[in-house]
Amino acid sequence: MTRLTLLTVSFLFFSKLLTAQSLEGSISGNVIDGGNQKIIDAATISLFKAKDSSLVKINLADKAGNFLFEHIPSGKYYLLATSTGHIQTYSPMLDVAGNSTVNAGTLKLTDNAKTLAAVNINAPIKKPFIERKIDRTIINVDAAITNAGTTALEVLEKSPGVTVDKDGNVSLKGKQGVMIMMDGRPSYLSGQELANVLKNMPSSAIDQIEIMTNPSAKYDAAGNSGIINIKTKKNKLKGMNGSVSVGVIQGRYTKSNNSVNLNYRTGKINLFGNYNYSYWNGYNDLYILRKFRNSVTKNLETIFDQKSFMRYSGQYQNLKVGMDFYANKKTIAGVVFSGFVNPSCHPGVNTTLLKNADNITDSIVVANNSDKGKSNNFSANFNLRHSFDTTGKEFSVDVDYLTYYQTKDQLLINQYLNPDYSTRRAQNELKGTLPATINIYSAKTDFTFPLKKTGKIETGLKSSYVTTDNNALYQNNTAAGYVTDEGKTNHFIYKENINAAYFNYSRQIKKFGLQAGLRAENTNAQGHQVGDTTRADSSFTKNYINLFPTVYISYEANKKNTFSINYGRRIDRPAYQDLNPFYYFLDEYTYEVGNTFLQPQFTDNIELSHTYGGFLTTTINYSNTKNVFTDVLKQITSERKTFQTKENIAIRTNYGLAVSAYFPVTKFLTTNIYTNVIHDSYKGALDGGYLHANGTTFFGNMSNQLKFKKGWSAELSGFYRSKGIEGQIIMNPMWRIDAGLQKQVLKDKGSLKLSVRDIFSSQNFSGYVNYQDIDVYIKNRHDNTNASLTFSYRFGKSLQNQQGRKIGGASDEQSRVKTGGN
Numbered sequence: 001m002t003r004l005t006l007l008t009v010s011f012l013f014f015s016k017l018l019t020a021q022s023l024e025g026s027i028s029g030n031v032i033d034g035g036n037q038k039i040i041d042a043a044t045i046s047l048f049k050a051k052d053s054s055l056v057k058i059n060l061a062d063k064a065g066n067f068l069f070e071h072i073p074s075g076k077y078y079l080l081a082t083s084t085g086h087i088q089t090y091s092p093m094l095d096v097a098g099n100s101t102v103n104a105g106t107l108k109l110t111d112n113a114k115t116l117a118a119v120n121i122n123a124p125i126k127k128p129f130i131e132r133k134i135d136r137t138i139i140n141v142d143a144a145i146t147n148a149g150t151t152a153l154e155v156l157e158k159s160p161g162v163t164v165d166k167d168g169n170v171s172l173k174g175k176q177g178v179m180i181m182m183d184g185r186p187s188y189l190s191g192q193e194l195a196n197v198l199k200n201m202p203s204s205a206i207d208q209i210e211i212m213t214n215p216s217a218k219y220d221a222a223g224n225s226g227i228i229n230i231k232t233k234k235n236k237l238k239g240m241n242g243s244v245s246v247g248v249i250q251g252r253y254t255k256s257n258n259s260v261n262l263n264y265r266t267g268k269i270n271l272f273g274n275y276n277y278s279y280w281n282g283y284n285d286l287y288i289l290r291k292f293r294n295s296v297t298k299n300l301e302t303i304f305d306q307k308s309f310m311r312y313s314g315q316y317q318n319l320k321v322g323m324d325f326y327a328n329k330k331t332i333a334g335v336v337f338s339g340f341v342n343p344s345c346h347p348g349v350n351t352t353l354l355k356n357a358d359n360i361t362d363s364i365v366v367a368n369n370s371d372k373g374k375s376n377n378f379s380a381n382f383n384l385r386h387s388f389d390t391t392g393k394e395f396s397v398d399v400d401y402l403t404y405y406q407t408k409d410q411l412l413i414n415q416y417l418n419p420d421y422s423t424r425r426a427q428n429e430l431k432g433t434l435p436a437t438i439n440i441y442s443a444k445t446d447f448t449f450p451l452k453k454t455g456k457i458e459t460g461l462k463s464s465y466v467t468t469d470n471n472a473l474y475q476n477n478t479a480a481g482y483v484t485d486e487g488k489t490n491h492f493i494y495k496e497n498i499n500a501a502y503f504n505y506s507r508q509i510k511k512f513g514l515q516a517g518l519r520a521e522n523t524n525a526q527g528h529q530v531g532d533t534t535r536a537d538s539s540f541t542k543n544y545i546n547l548f549p550t551v552y553i554s555y556e557a558n559k560k561n562t563f564s565i566n567y568g569r570r571i572d573r574p575a576y577q578d579l580n581p582f583y584y585f586l587d588e589y590t591y592e593v594g595n596t597f598l599q600p601q602f603t604d605n606i607e608l609s610h611t612y613g614g615f616l617t618t619t620i621n622y623s624n625t626k627n628v629f630t631d632v633l634k635q636i637t638s639e640r641k642t643f644q645t646k647e648n649i650a651i652r653t654n655y656g657l658a659v660s661a662y663f664p665v666t667k668f669l670t671t672n673i674y675t676n677v678i679h680d681s682y683k684g685a686l687d688g689g690y691l692h693a694n695g696t697t698f699f700g701n702m703s704n705q706l707k708f709k710k711g712w713s714a715e716l717s718g719f720y721r722s723k724g725i726e727g728q729i730i731m732n733p734m735w736r737i738d739a740g741l742q743k744q745v746l747k748d749k750g751s752l753k754l755s756v757r758d759i760f761s762s763q764n765f766s767g768y769v770n771y772q773d774i775d776v777y778i779k780n781r782h783d784n785t786n787a788s789l790t791f792s793y794r795f796g797k798s799l800q801n802q803q804g805r806k807i808g809g810a811s812d813e814q815s816r817v818k819t820g821g822n
Contacts, residue, residue, distance in 0.1 A: 217517025241796020650684025
């Protein structure tokens with residue numbers, strides 16, 4: 001259904017472009033800034049039929065601000081002019097007759113910043129859901145009604161090119177290894193723990209999401225598929241102002257998310273802060289079917305039919321406070337303190353039917369699993385920015401300190417039953433305590449030096465130092481009390497220092513834009529596994545230097561067509577916890593374990609793009625990743641145990657074609673379409689065998705924004721992902737449709753948003769693995785279908801805009817910490 005709608009709208013739209021060539025009349029005009037009368041070049045001008053508000057054509061103003069629509073049939077029309085940072089404006093009705101040329105006159109666009117100084121700050125600034133810049137895609141979270149009452153992870157799911165797997169791991173254009181940044185600083189989280197934070201962060205706390213598939217040398221080289229930067233809300237106006245948002249979400253269980261944002265600026269001092277509170281309550285319904293075969297004859301011997309129902313509940317509280325000091329017009333110094341607490345609870349019941357080859361149950365294992373955790377974080381940032389002159393010459397410094405304390409208390413009780421559920425043998429009980437402490441220290445400097453003739457040099461240094469201490473204690477309940485299980489208990493200490501330097505040069509030469517950069521990173525790591533009675537004390541040391549070049553070339557063929565090509569090399573280091581050889585049990589036959597032998601993976605990325613008319617972008621991408629690490633399933637067939645771990649398994653090649661378009665269909669309907677076809681291939685050694693897997697995946701995303709009179713608006717959006725692969729796992733198709741309705745209230749100071757997510761309960765993961773002795777089918781269902789009601793209110797006085805605040809410099813390290821939570 002979603003693909004049919006996408007193809008239909010695309011066909012109708014492009015048909016209009018093709019048929020427009022045979023029309024006769026013409027419309028001309030020009031665009032200026034209504035405040036200072038300056039010319040606005042590259043403004044987007046859309047032509048609509050007056051009769052039904054259907055889109056006829058889109059054009060761009062030239063460098064003189066002039067525009068011209070040719071071959072227009074007789075009839076009545078109107079124009080819509082838009083430009084980044086300006087309020088859109090409409091022309092009067094235009095009547096085209098025969099071969100006449102109609103002059104639409106001068107269309108005046110008003111700057112957003114100037115408009116804010118003259119109007120009530122409480123009137124919301126309308127932004128498009130998606131903005132595309134030369135080096136990034138920007139998602140304006142509040143612009144989509146169905147984002148109300150959701151989380152950061154759910155917003156990412158509907159962003160172009162972004163996919164989220166069954167465990168909450170984020171991929172970009174079909175590739176895992178995304179570096180997630182928070183306000184320009186690395187989150188230092190990864191894997192399941194990053195997913196836990198994103199699941200608990202309310203969307204009401206987020207202003208924008210920036211997606212960069214091939215960042216410049218200025219950014220950390222981490223993240224083989226690119227960078228996603230989540231920018232939290234910060235008010236940028238003088239005086240006292242802010243906003244409050246409260247929301248309730250109802251699925252099978254009730255949830256809530258709430259936020260408060262405050263800002264006060266007077267004289268040289270600016271104070272800001274925000275507080276977020278969310279409560280989450282849901283479930284995970286997991287089904288696993290495993291077939292064990294004879295290693296020699298390959299005949300079926302045993303079937304494990306496993307059903308697991310897990311509840312999860314948790315609270316997420318985040319507080320950020322800071323101050324900016326404007327020493328003078330050229331120098332700003334600031335401090336930011338933030339932290340969160342995230343207690344959670346995951347009780348679950350796992351029932352496994354152990355069957356013979358004839359599918360007859362021999363015995364039953366019932367595992368009651370309790371997992372109570374807490375993740376606390378504190379971070380501090382000092383930043384300084386000095387502008388030497390008005391040419392853009394600038395120097396900045398960031399110093400960061402972050403600490404995470406995480407703990408999990410696990411209790412696993414296994415009951416062994418006969419087919420009639422009578423007791424077969426005595427139960428066993430395993431208790432685990434898993435505390436972890438992570439400390440991160442980071443400092444960076446950046447210098448920007450403009451050159452003559454549109455040239456610019458950027459250079460900088462960064463150094464980070466990370467320590468992690470993980471001490472897992474497992475105990476078996478015996479007649480003599482709890483006794484330490486030496487085989488599972490582990491104490492792992494890890495230290496890492498990364499030093500980096502970069503140089504980046506950019507210049508505009510007529511129609512060509514050039515940018516080239518080089519980043520060097522020196523990594524020094526030490527791991528120490530403390531010995532016990534079952535294993536000797538062991539340690540490892542790693543020291544290596546890597547170079548990461550980036551090149552970007554763009555060519556503006558004419559006012560409608562721009563071409564670009566870019567290349568970049570990136571690294572993806574293992575998450576700190578993935579290096580720890582710890583266990584996490586679903587039952588005694590199913591568990592997860594870390595891997596101290598994980599190595600970094602390296603990726604070479606190439607992208608070729610074409611943009612037409614500022615609204616249609618086509619991208620061809622290719623990447624080659626060496627030493628790929630990913631989740632793999634392994635099996636101890638003789639013991640009928642299956643476990644998940646991470647391993648460096650293969651060389652991965654990925655190439656794809658992406659097409660995106662953002663355009664007004666009528667005066668009240670705007671559509672954004674994103675489609676992506678990806679082909680993945682894995683080749684390499686795995687568990688004594690050779691893995692050779694490849695597959696093609698289609699991903700489509702559509703968002704329709706509707707605007708009505710009297711403050712009403714609506715949204716209908718959805719996505720579809722076809723069958724695909726991720727390492728060993730073959731993933732079945734998945735799709736989702738959302739809808740929402742919004743009403744501006746209280747003289748535009750407030751808004752009410754009602755949305756329904758995953759209307760048809762179709763976003764459920766299923767997949768399978770068939771590799772060597774492993775034959776596994778997995779199906780997973782979460783509390784995805786829900787309705788949310790959110791009320792937001794803006795308050796404060798409008799004075800004038802201030803400079804943007806510096807947001808910190810620690811980036812790669814934070815994205816590799818896993819925090820506890822739901």
